[in-house]
Amino acid sequence: MADGGGEPVMAALLRFVASPGADYLGHTVQYLELCAASLVAAIVIGAAAGAWAARRPLFAFLAVNVSGMMRAIPIVAFLAFAIPYLGLGFTPAFVALTVLGIPPVLLNTWAGLRGVDPAVIDAARGMGMTGRQIALRIQAPLLLPIVASGARTSGVQIIATATLAAIIGAGGYGDYILSGLYQVDMTQILAGTVPVSILALCTELGLGAVERALTSPGLRVRSFE
Numbered sequence: 001m002a003d004g005g006g007e008p009v010m011a012a013l014l015r016f017v018a019s020p021g022a023d024y025l026g027h028t029v030q031y032l033e034l035c036a037a038s039l040v041a042a043i044v045i046g047a048a049a050g051a052w053a054a055r056r057p058l059f060a061f062l063a064v065n066v067s068g069m070m071r072a073i074p075i076v077a078f079l080a081f082a083i084p085y086l087g088l089g090f091t092p093a094f095v096a097l098t099v100l101g102i103p104p105v106l107l108n109t110w111a112g113l114r115g116v117d118p119a120v121i122d123a124a125r126g127m128g129m130t131g132r133q134i135a136l137r138i139q140a141p142l143l144l145p146i147v148a149s150g151a152r153t154s155g156v157q158i159i160a161t162a163t164l165a166a167i168i169g170a171g172g173y174g175d176y177i178l179s180g181l182y183q184v185d186m187t188q189i190l191a192g193t194v195p196v197s198i199l200a201l202c203t204e205l206g207l208g209a210v211e212r213a214l215t216s217p218g219l220r221v222r223s224f225e
Contacts, residue, residue: 012187013194022176028195031172035162035199038094039155042101046154047147049102050109060110067103075100075161079168093165100161101154108150112143145215152207159200163192 017024053060078099082092116139124134166174173192180188 009186009190013190016187016191022191024191027172027175030170031162031174031195031199034090034093034097034165034170034172035155035159038097038101038158038162039151041094041098042154042158043105043147043151045098046102046105046150047109050106050147051113053106053110054113063106064110067106075164076167079164083168088169090170092168093162093170097158097162097165101158104153104157105147105150108146109143112146113139115146116142141214145211148207148211148214152204152211155203155207156200159196159203163196 016022049063053063075096078096079092082095086092086095120138121134124138129137162170162172163174163177166172166178173196176188176192180186180190180192
């Protein structure tokens with residue numbers, strides 16, 4: 001397989017990545033920083049909001065419905081909305097990607113806490129356990145795998161969508177994709193899309209492993225029954 005100039009695609013891709021003018025390392029760092037910061041913020045905010053919603057029915061109703069609506073809004077709309085208030089570059093992209101990543105974590109945290117049987121909590125209180133002990137020994141082991149599942153969904157969505165941040169000057173692999181589309185250059189398009197696909201796959205597998213590691217052996221056995 002060769003590009004328009006007759007050079008094999010893989011050779012052209014490697015030559016492009018190695019060229020100093022492409023600044024591949026700089027774009028890679030920009031992309032990783034943007035995705036990592038957005039994912040961490042989405043996990044912290046989503047988990048806190050989910051825990052808050054689990055004990056407040058009115059807030060839970062609003063949070064669950066707003067989260068569902070947020071998932072239906074394209075990320076480009078978030079970027080366009082953020083520009084007048086936050087300008088161009090890293091900050092508006094970070095805010096938009098964080099907003100994109102919050103719903104899976106929030107909904108999983110809320111559902112996980114709601115799924116804990118109240119009779120188990122009452123039994124723990126009857127045994128003399130404090131609120132802190134109940135949270136750490138009963139709720140946390142049940143909740144962490146579910147939150148990790150939400151974080152995995154959020155991470156894959158953020159990584160797959162962050163290429164659009166190049167539209168507002170946030171850099172990263174999206175610069176190559178946009179430039180490649182404008183110039184009809186398959187090498188630049190692949191230079192942007194291939195690492196994003198690899199990162200998304202690694203995130204799916206890595207956070208999936210974390211989810212399995214956080215699941216207690218008893219629950220793992222039950223899930224296969």
